[in-house]
Amino acid sequence: MYSSDASLGRSARFAFRVCAFVLSCAGIAGMHGVAGAQQYPERPIRIVNTFPAGGSGDAVVRIVLERVGKALGQPFVIDTRAGASGAIGTAHVAKAAPDGYTLVLGTASTFGTNSSTQKNLPYDPVADFTPVINMATTPYFLLVNPSVPAKNLNEFISHANANKGKLNFGSFGTGSSNHLAYELFKQATNLDIVHVPYKGGAPLITALLGGEIQSSMDVYATSNQHVKAGKFRVLGVASANRFFLTPDVPTLREQGHAVEGGTFFALLGPAKMSPQIVATLNREVNKVLQMPDVREKLAAIGVEPVGGSPEVLAATVTAEIQKWARLVQARNLKFD
Secondary structure, eight states: OHHHHHHHHHHHHHHHHHHHHHHHHTSOOOHHOTTTTTGSSSSSSEEEEEOOTTTTHHHHHHHHHHHHHHHHTTTTTEEEOOGGGGGHHHHHHTSSSSSSSSSEEEEIIIIEEEEHOTTOOOOOOOEEEEEEEEEEEEEEEEEEEEESSOHHHHHHHHHHHTTTTOOOOSSTTTHHHHHHHHHHEEEEEEEOEEEEEEESHHHHHHHHHHTTTSSSEEHHHHHHHHHHHHSSEEEESSSSHHHHHHHOOOBTTTTTTOOOOOOOEEEEEEOOHHHHHHHHHHHHHHHHHHHHHHHHHHHHHHEEEOOOOOOHHHHHHHHHHHHHHHHHHTTOOOOO
């Protein structure tokens, strides 16, 4: 079984390692560069997608990195290596040469929740990687089946309190990012709602549509069509600010519950990548994320461009790791 105390210990070490990474980035790039970095890239760049093809992450990579590849004169080639909540593909990149030709599409699972839910995680999400840039993000929406007699968040909380242990919420699977996000919501509201894990997003949506479960959390891209059709009711968004595509939907924080959960789509490489290569990739991705047509395409798949520095991504990863470690310990969650 998983020990949450060990999780907190790891998160503290992660924070220390991130500080070391930030300090190394502040040094003179020429002192740490690798041979040939100034000519980078000289061949195609492989980006490992750690979840099945066809999802939002796959779309983000194609939208953003196709344009980056044109700017750099070399294409990005997607290598899908799914399994173990993204751990298989992520571990593969951790062992790759730090030459800038093998990168990973990092998410809130692979660089966040996995550290608290997988006992023998085959990689260290901080020590084994070089952050490059956070490309995009999307939050979770709190959803209920319309059969639930609640038109807003407070009514749902009251209904759940009046029916302790009788309502169910679903997730993509035990230990998945939306499972832990809902546990964070339960902690904030002190609700007694039963977890029902499913094997992925499709069966989860089917269960919520059919009323097999009464509530769940999911992203805009998956849930919006059902919300518009009146098949789901959205009670709030789990983010610091309102989601740009749904400005009329209040955050859970606005409604008195500081709950944030969702996923991000980031680029990272193996540890010890040349700062020159990191700077090149970061600069070109930031440029592409400012292009109006790219932003429109990202909005069409329900994600918001982010951008920024490698240090910002490093801080995001550390914050995610620590947040979920605290939750797992506080809720005494157990994972095989």
